[in-house]
Amino acid sequence: MRIPGKKALARAFRPVQSFVAPGGLVLGYHRVSDSGWDPLRLAISRDNFTNQLEHIAERYTPVSLNSILEGQKRGQNLKGRIAITFDDGYDDFVANALPELARLKIPVTIFVTTGYEGKPFWWDEVCHALRAGNRSTDRLVIDFGSAGGRVVLENLGDEKFARNAARRICDKLPFVSPAVRSDIIAQICEANSDKLTEGPIPCALTHRQLAEIASYEFAEIAAHTVTHPMLAEMTAVDQRHEIQESKAVLESLGYRVLGFSYPNGSYTPESIDIVKESGFAYACTSRQAIVRRGTDRHALPRIWVPDVGGGKFGRWISSWSGLRY
Template sequence: MLPGDCRRARFQAMSGVTVHQTLSKLLRRGRLLAGYNRPLVLMYHRVGEPLVDPWELSVSPQNFARQIEILTKARDIVPLQWLAQRLRDGKPPRNAAAVTFDDGYADVVQNAVPIMLRMNAPVTVFVTTHALTDPSVFWWDILSRITLETPALPERLAIQIAGRNYDWLVTEDATRAKSNLAISRTALHFGLHALLKPLRVHERKRALQQLARWAGTDASPRTRDRAMTHSELRHLADTDGVSIGAHTCTHPSLPLLKRDNLEREISASRQQCEEITGRRVAGFAYPFGDFDDSTAKAVRSAGMDYAVTTLPREAGPRVDPFRLPRVTVADWGEIEFRRTVLCHG
């Protein structure tokens, strides 16, 4: 290619990018002026950099700060409770967004909230109350540490879970793992997660202990994966711009529970949050995003004003306040965040 041709090609490429960016801005502006930017609720879990993150629950502090900065310029960040009330009244605000965190990890207090405060952005944190004193409640972190962080796993895993025997050949060879004879670490992790999720707490702990012995490690939780403490939660609730919501006591899949246990998980978590913070708790988040009609009814009966799901879309004008959708955010840079999140509306 001749020098002149290179310059023309470079100019055309740059022009194409500029035109695309200009059209995107015009489309967003036109959508806003036309009132098409419906309310959006974002879902986060952690702000930190764990060693492994199979569910993509963590966002680095740097990416999180940039994401919130972008969001403040593109949307009006509002308190979730205010937004839920507007939706209940049938008056969805234009261009609004709310930011939420599930579970109640300590790194939200340490890393996320200072960024939100610096940018004058409100946030709602949904807390799993038993995790405040029992770190093993976040069992998925223990599982991922055992299966994905252990340097060398034994080749064969024979284990009984919920009365059923399982036998796997564990391999680091991705090609071999595609056969029926072996399973990769990643596939093993997700398979075990699906088996452990519906178990009762004591059954899950026993299974994790078996897995730890097999892997040559332990089943204790690590400090880096801890939930916030009672005092941290009280301090958080006293912070301007921060609201606390309930997220059950032990983080079960609620549709799997019998009625009494279902109501206890919902009501007790709300009561415990209120006792710790001294403030009314108005909102609820469904663990794992799992809910059904009975679950939503139980949340309403517990006296809550709204509940959030993991349905990935914006909030329409006729949205059920106990089925509010949320868009999950991962550890994305600016381009991916704009493409994946700001496209909603």
């Protein structure tokens, strides 16, 4: 049941809850980039990321995710401890995030989607094709077939409309079959095949880049499925393949894989059981909350970091950590 004002009440209560019952924080990131075109709001600017890390290093205790879990197991006070995580496994992590993490000696866990090695994720293909400078026409009709009929996108030469169109399409595509999704992406790209030149398209990490990250002594490589699906929409058989195959691929490359992250924050109790059965020591969700003594380590909450720096970031993280800014 939807309760009017529930989210506002939760925001108001959060600072009180954080100070009265503090715990550890697991921060979630996707990308660090100054690309300028980020309709899904996945990126943090390089300057803001550096500022955030310096603030964390100065005022908090940055630790590995496994360290937070070990402290939880021992019943230790987790207040002030912060773990950094990255989802998906973008290749610009190597140039834009890893150097700053290494400079400040801050541990990091990177959850890797194994099926896209060196290639763009499907949502980035959509965003790239709908970028205003890549448009051959201001209007596009997309046929979702039985999965959603025809969708008309207009005024795509305007960046605001193009951004909203990208979000609209990317919100729908996780819930269609891979075949339908590929067909829709092809429709979008073919409509602009002569103009897809504006700006680079981000890609997933290569195995060589993964090895470079793993050589950093504070980095942990973890699993994030093969194709980044909505696990809650899948059969148990298909979930098991996505979860176990991603672990197997990373282990075949020589990594010890202890952690998992549920793509899109989508999972069911059955998903958790499969993750446990697959030998993962922990798994992260997209639910925003603090890690406390009784938190389920196979459904760990994370706090998704906004693209802000300075005092805004200081006040934001203070509201979660329970430490005054």
